[in-house]
Amino acid sequence: MSLHLGIDIGGTKSDAVLVDQDGRVLHRHVLPSGQGDDEVVAQALAAISLVCADAGIAVTEADSVGVGIPGSVLDGVVSHAQNLGITRLDLAGALADAWGVRPVVDNDVNAGAVGAWVAADGGLRSVAYLNLGTGLAAGLVLDGKVWRGARGAAGEIGHVSIDPHGPLGPDSLPGGLETYASGSGIALQAGGAPAAQVLSAADSDERAAAIREGLFYGVASAVRLLVLTLDVEEVLLGGGLTRMGEPLLEGARRVIRGWERQSSFLASVDLTARVRVLDPDIPVAAVGAAMRGAGRG
Numbered sequence: 001m002s003l004h005l006g007i008d009i010g011g012t013k014s015d016a017v018l019v020d021q022d023g024r025v026l027h028r029h030v031l032p033s034g035q036g037d038d039e040v041v042a043q044a045l046a047a048i049s050l051v052c053a054d055a056g057i058a059v060t061e062a063d064s065v066g067v068g069i070p071g072s073v074l075d076g077v078v079s080h081a082q083n084l085g086i087t088r089l090d091l092a093g094a095l096a097d098a099w100g101v102r103p104v105v106d107n108d109v110n111a112g113a114v115g116a117w118v119a120a121d122g123g124l125r126s127v128a129y130l131n132l133g134t135g136l137a138a139g140l141v142l143d144g145k146v147w148r149g150a151r152g153a154a155g156e157i158g159h160v161s162i163d164p165h166g167p168l169g170p171d172s173l174p175g176g177l178e179t180y181a182s183g184s185g186i187a188l189q190a191g192g193a194p195a196a197q198v199l200s201a202a203d204s205d206e207r208a209a210a211i212r213e214g215l216f217y218g219v220a221s222a223v224r225l226l227v228l229t230l231d232v233e234e235v236l237l238g239g240g241l242t243r244m245g246e247p248l249l250e251g252a253r254r255v256i257r258g259w260e261r262q263s264s265f266l267a268s269v270d271l272t273a274r275v276r277v278l279d280p281d282i283p284v285a286a287v288g289a290a291m292r293g294a295g296r297g
Helices: 037-055 091-099 108-120 183-189 195-200 206-230 240-244 246-262 264-269 284-293
Strands: 004-009 013-019 025-032 064-069 072-074 077-081 086-090 104-107 127-132 136-142 234-238 275-277
Touching: 004 037, 004 108, 004 284, 013 037, 013 284, 025 037, 037 086, 037 091, 064 091, 064 108, 064 284, 072 104, 077 091, 086 091, 091 104, 104 108, 104 284, 108 127, 108 136, 108 234, 108 284, 127 206, 127 240, 136 206, 183 195, 183 206, 195 206, 195 240, 206 234, 206 246, 206 264, 240 246, 246 264, 246 275
Parallel strands: 004 064, 064 104, 127 234, 234 275
Antiparallel strands: 004 013, 013 025, 072 077, 077 086, 127 136
């Protein structure tokens, strides 16, 4: 059995795993990520060390190591990971100095796309992973390979406006997908209230109900955009907002069915059957980082 280490370094936590060749999680540890170059590297080393201790192996005994992290990533160098306090960091080099083995480093959404693709476990060749977390972005696996685009901006659909009269985003532009369908966007619409609080009040509060309906509209619009531009087999939903579970999926599908009643073409592409929510307890970004290290995607 081959063993692969992976770590997802997020804005608040570093999620480290050891997986087998099929992406099944064998061991896992989560630590705070820290802020700034030194803390981020130290916490990543600590999280992987705990996983290796549980497994009774050294890092060098794993078949590969992969890392997912926000920001722009080129040849293992991370730039502009603002939520981690990183301007420019040779992350692969820093970790290689400690481990004696150089990890594969990729953007966290790309890692999440690979993890979602592996977790979907349906022999799919092309998927979009729609991450509904603090922000909103899509990771793309097309014909078995991660698609980054000409300048690495593929999947940054949070900046796409779906309503010129919609709520203003942090960039002062109206109706962006991220404003409708992310934790930060929901909080912005609600005057700073956390997304979980807003959504839990939606059955009794008119303003919260309108924001929740906007979430459904945003998710449905993102699915429509991804399927109609890329014709992916499935759009896989992940991220913190998916802990809503079936109500989120059914709300988005209700919006889609409304469009399908008006458009025979949209009905023909069967959007409702091409979207599903992943198990929120699967650490898809960490698993995807491990699989990227193993050469998947």
